[in-house]
């Protein structure tokens with residue numbers, strides 16, 4: 001397999017690296033340290049990055065986006081995350097939902113939502129699935145139990161759907177201009193068969209944002225409650241067929257949307273690279289026992305482990321992206337996401353150990369990478385995600 005990059009891929013990689021060096025890393029720790037979880041966000045960096053095309057990178061060229069292939073998206077996502085994982089995620093979170101608008105909405109809906117998204121540097125997108133009593137059950141739903149999974153109810157009243165219920169942990173809940181919301185349109189059948197996707201603009205009557213979650217990692221990235229009290233959504237804002245959200249919701253159907261897996265994995269790669277950068281810089285300058293840390297075999301062994309893990313993840317994610325670009329059907333997309341959890345957590349912890357090797361205060365930037373790495377335990381390293389990856393692998397093997 002040829003891992004060399006073409007000119008366009010290299011140009012996007014360098015553009016993202018420059019932006020991360022000049023505009024993301026300088027504000028990373030400062031934003032992370034802000035105590036109020038709603039105060040960590042910074043529109044200035046969003047606008048600057050959007051002007052360079054990072055927010056709209058996944059939108060097809062016909063709609064004015066960069067229409068990047070998956071290999072290039074992976075390169076960009078990892079460079080942005082190398083500056084700051086949560087700020088990078090703020091851009092890449094828009095990729096999958098803008099791609100969903102471009103590929104699954106009607107032409108009329110694209111004019112109303114994708115067009116303004118392309119024209120406004122402050123137009124962010126979100127997706128509301130998780131609820132207080134429905135997290136993993138939305139991804140691994142017990143097939144026959146109508147009570148499992150999301151419960152936010154949508155009932156048809158004339159030319160509107162009326163939504164009632166609560167979503168939690170929704171990314172960009174308080175900063176998005178449009179949230180794509182999954183609601184139960186038939187509560188008598190399983191979540192896979194009775195769910196519909198709705199386009200919910202921020203100013204929808206009866207819809208409001210609740211609390212902003214105070215996370216230890218990804219502090220820049222906003223996660224909120226969304227509250228629907230007789231929220232009235234026009235029938236023209238339904239995406240696709242009523243009661244048929246299952247494949248689109250999980251993004252895991254055959255031929256489905258691989259954005260999530262690659263995005264999380266590329267972001268983890270950026271953090272692993274940042275952990276290597278930090279550890280090496282510290283080991284080269286910190287003196288203990290009459291020499292710099294880099295001269296001590298125990299430190300070299302730790303550094304070697306970190307670089308091995310980062311390079312293994314780079315190969316794995318680039319291969320996975322290349323397979324998606326070349327329409328090669330493979331189950332490794334889900335596995336690479338789980339591997340990224342192991343890599344981000346081990347490399348960030350080794351970096352922290354190296355920083356903590358002397359009688360100094362633990363470096364906040366090293367601490368931050370560990371906190372960001374724990375996010376993967378929830379979003380992709382959890383048991384449900386590993387189970388789903390293995391189910392896909394076994395199904396793939398059974399199909400020959």
Ligand SMILES: Cc1cc2nc3c(=O)[nH]c(=O)nc-3n(C[C@H](O)[C@H](O)[C@H](O)COP(=O)(O)OP(=O)(O)OC[C@H]3O[C@@H](n4cnc5c(N)ncnc54)[C@H](O)[C@@H]3O)c2cc1C
Nearest residue numbers: 127128129130134135136137140169170171378382383384
């Ligand atoms: C930073 C962040 C951003 C997020 N952004 C969004 C967003 O934008 N939109 C959105 O809709 N949601 C979002 N979420 C929510 C996320 O999708 C859920 O946290 C996730 O689905 C897990 O649900 P839960 O937290 O309710 O855990 P639970 O489902 O309660 O699971 C708890 C534990 O039990 C395990 N478990 C559960 N069921 C099974 C099973 N059947 N077999 C084996 N183990 C099982 C899980 O793996 C986990 O370890 C976000 C979460 C985080 C942390």
